[in-house]
Amino acid sequence: MTIKLTTRVDRPLVIRYKSIMLEQYAAYSNTAKISAGSHSSEYTGHHTLEGSAFMNxxxxxxxxxxxxxxxxxxxxxxxxxxxxxxxxxxxxxxxxxxxxxxxxxxxxxxxxxxxxxxxxxxxxxxxxxxxxxxxxxxxxxxxxxxxxxxxxxxxxxxxxxxYTTQPGNLTISKASENLKENSFNFEVRAVDEDGNVNTQLQGTYKLQEGGEVTFHNGVSEEISVPANKERTILGLPTEKN
Missing domain, CATH: 2.60.40.10 (Immunoglobulins)
Incomplete structure (x- = not known):
């Protein structure tokens, strides 16, 4: 910014200004310069600002x-x-x-x-x-x-x-006379005595016939059971069956 005086200056001239910094992370400096005829003076100031904070x-x-x-x-x-x-x-x-x-x-x-x-x-x-x-x-x-x-x-x-547990196995089967080539999908849910899903049951359990089934928040992923055959989940905590 430049300020030009149109009147005669016959006394000392002082320039005062302030800077407002917003989100300024790098070093900051200002330069002020006064020129009159063939005379020129320049001033540069550097200031280090320090602060502290307490973390609760x-x-x-x-x-x-x-x-x-x-x-x-x-x-x-x-x-x-x-x-x-x-x-x-x-x-x-x-x-x-x-x-x-x-x-x-x-x-x-x-x-x-x-x-x-x-x-x-x-x-x-x-x-x-x-x-x-x-x-x-x-x-x-x-x-x-x-x-x-x-x-x-x-x-x-x-x-x-x-609570202590004794692991137990859960067997799922589907009897069918006319759909021997089909398979059926089941979802197993862990429930409390009021019939509400017990979301504490988590984890992956082995199937006796091979493979695994995972429970998330008390509900299993789908288990495919061929007609007239079984799938047995091993090692379930008994109090959540």
């Missing part, structure tokens, strides 16, 4: 226990996830270094712990695998700082219960 974070711990005895369970593996975008979930990241949280395994006292979580983020823990000889993975457990404090989890670790 919080932590939480959970305890894995036997649902019948309350005994601590070690060996359960969990993943911490964070809600992003339009409700999608992805592996949560630490506030101090922006690195993803690694899966955490419950220790000998059943505890898992998370630190440096964001105060405004929404989280959930997902059980990747349960302890040996215990029921399938729990459903995802959602929380944020406010809901956790309202539930008292910041004062006493929230207990996550698992």
């Amino acid at each position: 974070s919080w932590g939480l711990r959970f305890r894995k226990v036997d649902g019948d005895t309350g005994k601590a369970l070690s060996g359960a593996t969990f993943q911490l996830q964070q809600k992003v975008g339009h409700g999608d979930w992805e592996t949560a990241k630490r506030m101090d270094n922006d690195q993803p949280y690694e899966p955490v395994v419950s220790n000998s006292e059943g505890y898992i712990e998370y630190y440096l979580m964001g105060t405004r983020a929404k989280y959930r823990i997902v059980e990747i695998s349960p302890p040996a000889n215990y029921s399938g993975q729990m459903g995802p457990l959602e929380f944020d700082k406010k809901s956790a404090e309202e539930a008292g989890w910041h004062k006493e670790a929230h207990e996550i219960k698992n």
Whole structure:
């Protein structure tokens, strides 16, 4: 910008101005120049701006226990996830270094712990695998700082219960007299005593006749059964059949 004075200047002239920087990441400088006749003076100033910020974070711990005895369970593996975008979930990241949280395994006292979580983020823990000889993975457990404090989890670790299981097999068959060359598709659902789908059943199970079948949120993928033959799913947790 150039300012031209049309009147006689017979006293010292001072130029004062200010700069407003928006999203300026690189080094910033201004140069001011005054010219009068054959005289010219130029001034360049450099300024280093410094600032600081404080990061608020919080932590939480959970305890894995036997649902019948309350005994601590070690060996359960969990993943911490964070809600992003339009409700999608992805592996949560630490506030101090922006690195993803690694899966955490419950220790000998059943505890898992998370630190440096964001105060405004929404989280959930997902059980990747349960302890040996215990029921399938729990459903995802959602929380944020406010809901956790309202539930008292910041004062006493929230207990996550698992129940012992004895694996059993499930056989599916279809009897047909006139459709011997056909096959039939079945979907298996794990339900509770009220008939509601039990979403805790997850994982892949072997078929006795060969192959595998995967359960997601308590519902199996389609299983094809030839007419007058059987398909047997091996090793299902009995309390969820």
